[in-house]
Amino acid sequence: MRTRQRPPTAPAASLDDLRADCRRGKVLLFVGAGVSLSLGLPDWSELIDHMAQELGFEPDEFRGYGSYLALAEYFRLHHGDVAQLHRWMDRRWHDAGIRVQDSRVHELIVRGGFRLIYTTNYDRWLERAFEHHGRPYVKIVDVGDLAHIRPDATTQIVKFHGDFEREDSIVLDETSYFRRLEFESPLDIKLRADVLGRSVLFIGYSLSDVNLRYLFFRLACLWKQAMPGTPQPRSYIFTPEPNPVQQAVLGQWGIEMLSVDAGNPGQALAAFLEQVVG
Structure with missing residues (x-):
């Protein structure tokens, strides 16, 4: 019988590369529901x-x-x-009892200096975290917001699945998800441009999310179509627990799994971000 090997958690070389890319502004951050759940939001x-x-x-x-x-x-x-x-x-x-100022994860996201943050969350806690810590940002929900992009390093927060302030933008039911998966909206076109030459870091996502896995696949295809023969920048997903099967499957799409030994998922994510941007 073969002995099952536990994959390494957050290899030092990968973390060094990710930290270096962050310092150069070459990382696009994708923020999922797990980040909002750490604030106590409903699932x-x-x-x-x-x-x-x-x-x-x-x-x-x-x-x-x-x-x-x-x-x-x-x-x-x-x-x-x-x-x-x-x-x-x-x-x-957006219950009044939620305190984003107490969230170490949100603080580290703000401090990370990410120029491009895409989120599939509808809530406004990323924006409020930037406001609380006194950092400027531009929110992008639809094509009209593209005109507000500034030429400096001001962070762009792209609400990829919509925003509560614009109800018609929210991707919630099956039809709206299928439309999103066509990858032909103005935000999809922006994403295609933004990922070229950058690594992508996914946090707060479940590996069982088929929409996320389709996004991985599409990003790999987009890179091959746009830059044939050129190595794709390494991208990463943080998971609280190592998973050798998912590690191999995602590896074919240029996605490397990173994890850390910590307590609950929220603590693990904070510890990971500490290593990346702290």
Whole structure:
């Protein structure tokens, strides 16, 4: 019987390369839901339970009828008032008791000096973290915001799945996700340009997220199409736990897994960012 080997956590050489790229402004940061969850925000399960109650279903019964995206699609088709749902989400995601100033993860993101931050989160906690720490930023939600990009090093926060302040921008149900996966919107075109010559660091994402995995695949394809024969810059995803299977699968797309030994996922992410930008 072969002895299963545990993959190394955050190889020193990879961290050195990532730190060097960060100092040169050559890292595009992708921020997922795990970063917001560290603030105590609700997860998809709570959102689906709220949809179930609005539709008159028992939450356990409703969750058994399909994926989260399909259930959100059903809500749109049969409830109709998606704007009301977005307003409920906005209130729930921005509860007065949430204190971004206490989040070490958000502080390190701000201190990291990332010029380009893409996020699939709808909430405004990244923006509020920049405001709390006195750092300028430009928020980009749709094509109209591209005119606000400044020529200096001011951080761009690109809301890749929309923003609560613009309800029609939110990517929530199955149809809106499928449209996003076409990779033909103005934000997709911007992403294609932004990734060229840069490494990408993904934090706060689950490796089981098929949308994220499709994004990995598309980024690898975009690089090969734009720069045939040129090595793709190394990109990274932080995960709290090593996973040799995912490490091999993601490696073919130029994504390296990094992890650290720490307590809960939030503490692990903070410890990782300390090593990268602290």
